[in-house]
Amino acid sequence: MPKSGPVIYGTHKRKSINIMTQQIRSTTRPKQKRSSTQIRAWVNLLFFIIMVLVLAPQATGIPIHEWISFVVIIPLFIHLIMDWKWIVNITKRLFKKVPADARFNYVLDWLLFFLFVVATFTGVLISEAALPALGITMVIDPFWSSLHDMSANLMTIVIGVHLAMHWKWIVTNFNKYVLRRPARSAQVQGGH
C-alpha cells in the first residue's frame, strides 16, 4: 500500500467533515445577519432613552445625570458614524443642488451637535458629582451654569424638530425592528 494513501484519505475526511459541519450549521442556525437599518434603529432607541434620562436631572438626581452624560457620548458617536456617508455627501454638495429637506436637516444637525458640545462642556465645568468623585473640584460659575441650562433647553427643542424630521423613518423602523410588526408600507431606508 502506498504511503501517501492514508494522507489523501485523511485530507478527504477532513474536507468532508468540514462540509458536513457547514451544512449542519446552515440548517440548524440560520444566518441572522442584522441589517444596518436594524442596528441603527436599536442604537437610536438607546440613544433616545439615555438622552431623555440626561435631560431630566430633577428625576435622576445630579450624580446619575452627570455620569449618564458621559455615557451618552458613545451612542452619539455611533449615531454619527452610522450616518457619516450622508454627512460627507451633503457637506460636499451643500452649495450645489441639494434637496431643501436635506439642507435643512444638515443645518439642524450641526446646530444640534453644537448645542450638545456646549451642554457637555459647560456641564463638565459645573460638575458637582462626577468630577469631584474623580478628585477634581471646581468652583461653580453662574455663567457656565446658566449657559448649561440654556443649551440643554435649546437642545431639547432641536431634538424635537430632529425627531419630527425623521418621524417616518422612526415609525417604520420602530414598528419593524423593535415591535416586530409587519410593515404596512415599503421600508424606509437610511436615517436621512
Added chain:
Amino acid sequence: MPTLKDAVLATLFITIFSALMMLGVAQLDSSAWAEGVRAEYSTETTSGEAKGGDAEDGFEGMSGPLMIVLGAVASALKISLLMGIPGLITIAVRRRQSRSANQSPAGTAAS
C-alpha cells in the same frame, strides 16, 4: 455599514471638531455677557433672591420620595413640552408642504 476607515475618520473628525468648539466656547469666559451674568447672580445672592440647586428647584422642604415623584413628573412635562411642541409643529408643516406639493401642477406631473 461604515467601514473601519470611515469610523476612525469620523471619530477623529468629531473629536477634533468638538475640541475646537469647546475652545471657542471657553473664550466666552471673559466676555461682557459672562460678566453681566456673574454680576446679576452676585446681586441676587446678596439680596437673598438666589434659588436652590438644579435638582431641587421649586421642591425645597419636601420629603424624599415626594420630591423624586414631583421631580420626575416635572421633568417628563418639561421634556414633553420642549420636544413635543416643536416636533408637532414640524410634522404639521411638513405634511402641509407635501400636500401642497402634491396639489401643485408640478407635483401632479411628477406623481
